[in-house]
Amino acid sequence: MNQATTAPATEQPLVRAAMPAKAADRFIRNTWYVAMWSADLEPGKMVARTLLNEPIVFFRKEDGGIAAMTDRCSHRFAPLSMGKLMAGDRVQCIYHGLEFGADGKCVKNPHGNCTIPAAAHLKAYTVVERHTLLWIWMGDKTPDPSKIPDYSCLDDRPDLHITRPGYLSVKANYELVVDNLLDLSHTSYVHAGILGNADTVEADIKVEQTGDVVAVSRPSKNADTPGILKMMSPPGFERGDQWSTISWYAPCYMILEFGVSKPGEPKEKGTGYFALHLLTPETERTTHYHYSAARWNVLTEGDEKNSAIRDKIFEMRTFAFAEQDVPVIEAQQRLMDQSRTPLSPVLLAIDAGPTRYRRVLDRLLSEDARPQ
Numbered sequence: 001m002n003q004a005t006t007a008p009a010t011e012q013p014l015v016r017a018a019m020p021a022k023a024a025d026r027f028i029r030n031t032w033y034v035a036m037w038s039a040d041l042e043p044g045k046m047v048a049r050t051l052l053n054e055p056i057v058f059f060r061k062e063d064g065g066i067a068a069m070t071d072r073c074s075h076r077f078a079p080l081s082m083g084k085l086m087a088g089d090r091v092q093c094i095y096h097g098l099e100f101g102a103d104g105k106c107v108k109n110p111h112g113n114c115t116i117p118a119a120a121h122l123k124a125y126t127v128v129e130r131h132t133l134l135w136i137w138m139g140d141k142t143p144d145p146s147k148i149p150d151y152s153c154l155d156d157r158p159d160l161h162i163t164r165p166g167y168l169s170v171k172a173n174y175e176l177v178v179d180n181l182l183d184l185s186h187t188s189y190v191h192a193g194i195l196g197n198a199d200t201v202e203a204d205i206k207v208e209q210t211g212d213v214v215a216v217s218r219p220s221k222n223a224d225t226p227g228i229l230k231m232m233s234p235p236g237f238e239r240g241d242q243w244s245t246i247s248w249y250a251p252c253y254m255i256l257e258f259g260v261s262k263p264g265e266p267k268e269k270g271t272g273y274f275a276l277h278l279l280t281p282e283t284e285r286t287t288h289y290h291y292s293a294a295r296w297n298v299l300t301e302g303d304e305k306n307s308a309i310r311d312k313i314f315e316m317r318t319f320a321f322a323e324q325d326v327p328v329i330e331a332q333q334r335l336m337d338q339s340r341t342p343l344s345p346v347l348l349a350i351d352a353g354p355t356r357y358r359r360v361l362d363r364l365l366s367e368d369a370r371p372q
Helices: 174-182 185-188 227-231 303-338 349-368
Strands: 004-007 030-035 046-053 052-058 066-070 084-086 090-092 106-108 126-130 133-137 165-171 206-210 214-218 220-224 239-249 251-263 270-283 286-296
Touching: 030 046, 030 052, 030 270, 030 286, 046 270, 066 126, 066 206, 165 303, 174 239, 174 251, 174 270, 174 286, 174 349, 206 349, 214 349, 227 251, 227 303, 239 349, 286 303
Parallel strands: none
Antiparallel strands: 004 206, 030 133, 046 052, 052 066, 084 090, 126 133, 165 286, 206 214, 214 239, 220 239, 239 251, 251 270, 270 286
């Protein structure tokens, strides 16, 4: 049985290993990654994505399933995604007409005696469609669908309470984005007025680990309610007891429970939302960032009002990510890349969460490298 371990706010986290001047390939390959939102893969279309430095082309098969294979023809290395999607779940290369099946095997060579060399076949990937997302297994070990993180809050409530899917391309290593999200103390400064304020600077930070899941809690008592929670709450919530607990699931998925109740009232009488963060490394220095939000215990009434709140949540969160978080994170990456020597960050009590998850990530990276 998994046991939860807790780190109090006063605990001095272990010293993090020095960060190299250049980001290394620190990707767990035998795990699930989000390739895209399901709605982004339309029938009859091909979509190219680079994931973990690997070019991949996706398309929907005629039976509705998902095909994914290396997006690089084995002949002259042209992108298959520039070619044609043909009947019978085949992709025709734009350069010389070789055709590949949904399993990655070359099924047609129109040249010479039409022989198909064994080396012509491409790698295919397992893809599962779940929680309105496409999840791809990048490694060579046997895929286990039970290990897909639980984002069922995208499935089990009215559409009116779920924001539309968001996407950003971040020019930075995915671990810098995880650091940002697991250290919610920055919301009082970077997102002042939207996600935090002066009242939320002081908080009793708690870090818990259950198995490989790391959760960081940061409650605030009788504080001025941040703008995004005030906007989605009925009158009487201008000040309140707020809580924010963000959970990290390896290698780079997070769910933040963010909400407010009236001062002294239990959490169950309050309202809030689940902020969903799904990161997928594109390269060592670029990250696919998918996000959405699902409200819980909705206290505002009327479809028109809740529709407007849903849209406003998306707009405020997108602004917070795109205009506030991402510029800082990308600047971090640039400055780290400029350094000629390894960098050792100064650690504070607020770094307990990022330090704990990196400990888990380092272990999982070592385990991933072992033979099956």
